[in-house]
Amino acid sequence: MTTTQAKQTATAADRMIIAAAKALEDDKSVFVGTGMPLLAGIFAQKTHAPGLLTVYEGGGIGGTPSQRLPIQVSESMTFENGTIVGSMDYVMSLAQAGFIEYGFLGGAQIDAYGNLNSTLIGTWEDTKVRLPGSGGGADIASFCWRNIILMLQDKRKFVEKLDFFTSPGYFRGPGEREKHGLPKNTGPYRVITQLGVYGFSEETKRMKLLHLYEGVTLEDVQENSSFEIEIDPNWSYIPEPTSEELEILHKIDATGIVLGKN
Incomplete structure (x- = not known):
């Protein structure tokens, strides 16, 4: 098995x-x-994280499905090989x-x-698109230590x-989470898109660029955002996934539920 890059x-x-x-650590829970x-x-x-504990919104803890990826979080196979049902x-x-x-977490707007926002596009009185809603997202955003x-x-x-405030990030800046009764030192940690990886400034709590995928430019970042994104002075490019990494990933989703069939 080769580890050469497969751009x-x-x-x-x-x-x-x-x-x-790669943002997740060993011996932590997610x-x-x-x-x-x-x-x-x-x-x-x-x-890199064999001791990572997976927790499903449907109630399964530590489950590692062996047949295929679950389609939704309450499917019985989310309990397979787990520690708690x-x-x-x-x-x-x-x-x-x-x-x-x-x-x-995910959403229609950030x-x-x-x-x-994962609730609606438009206004409450004039809704253009009705979305799934919080679905537990507000709880996760409020109480997990680091949200991705x-x-x-x-x-x-x-x-x-x-258009609608569903799940809290840093509200409007430093100290706002605590003012709203949320635990200190919690909040958004990374935002990962098709362009790169973002974090949040310690001083302003605004989103800032940390890494770009190869082939993406700083101009692409701003052209695909309606707000100004801070640029970390030490930003870098992310190495392309290796052949070994891609093989592991696609073996996990062998039936193509998320990644599709090759």
Whole structure:
């Protein structure tokens, strides 16, 4: 098995999932949803974080499905090989008690402070698109120590002002989470898109660029955001996934539920 780089075969989804996996640490816990978050969690377990504990919103803890990826978070196979068969309120209470380090989130819109909208596009009185809603996202955003947001980036998604405030990031700046009764030192940690990886400034709590994928420019970052994104002076390019990494990732999703069939 070669470890040479495979730039021609890595897709945007491959890059995003592997980047998300590398943001996770060994011997920590992570709230995963089905799809890309679950792939990222399992990939991390099979590479650099074998002790990572996966927690499903549906109540499963430590489950590692063997047949295929679950389609949704309450599917029975999320309990396979797990340590606890719990309930949704039980795993949410674990986050509230501070036992879950990482949480995965997504949304239709995000602002400069990592606040998310997954409820509607338009206004409450004149809704253009009705979205799934919080679905536990507000709980994860509120109580996990570090949240990783996976979403595609363009001007319609990276917005100055959310159409609806579903899940909290840093509200409007430093100290705002604490003012709203949320635990200190929690909040958005990384935003991972098809362009690169973002963090948040310690001083302003605004989104800032940390890494770009090869072939993406700083101009691409600003052209695909409706708000100004800070640029870390030490930003860097992310190495392309290796052939070995891609093989591991696609073996996890052998049936192509998330990545599609090759």
